Amino acid sequence: MIRNNRMTTRKNFPIRLAVGLFVAILIDTILQVVWKSAVLSLPSDGSPWLNVRAVLHSPLFMFVILLMPCQFFNWLMVLRNADLSFAQPVAALSYVTVFCMSVFFLKEAADLVQIAGILCVLVGVWFISQTDHLTQPKEREA
């Protein structure tokens, strides 16, 4: 009963925060998958210098480098609208999306333990979503 009350008294969830979290998860997913693809495209027996040259000439790596500041500034926008202890766990949904993309696009194997882990993450994020997204200044305990 108490928990139900806590759930129904949640403050409105701002659309800006929802979009920010969605973009954070999306960018993180794209980053991980493209990064992995970019690393796989490097010559496996190359020297470190050859690898640096390959990185500088790879459009995939350039794309990754371009995405990183976008991810950073979007994250600052998310933090402006939400508690750190709310936003960080919700952004962990990117573990789920990266896993799905790895299985479907990179054809990586998945087993039952990993699927159980994904379910755990989803249930965990659901729990987080049941809490207030932002601590008001008067609620901050001494």
Place this chain on the structure above:
Amino acid sequence: MMGQAAVGVLLVVICALLEGVAQVFLKKSVLGGVRWLLWISCGVVMLLAEKVIYSQALLFLDVGAAFAISSLNLISITFMSRFLLREKVTRTRWIGVCLIFVGVALVAART
């Protein structure tokens, strides 16, 4: 004398703590204080230091193991949010964080 795996684990745990501190700095930078530039700079420096140390940890550990241990950062971030930023962390939020930690560890430990 510590084994290589123990050194790797120690480095990844340090990374989890650094990530927590970095995120606290970033959060402080958007709280509207006058020293926002200082906080954001400290946050970026911490994140860079974390990446360097994590790279070193990968010399001693498999990526899967390192990634699983690094999910400890969720716990460290929640602790620091509660005690340094004084955020209201309810029992429901703790349950969620712990479930996500276990879930990420399960996924990463098998990779």
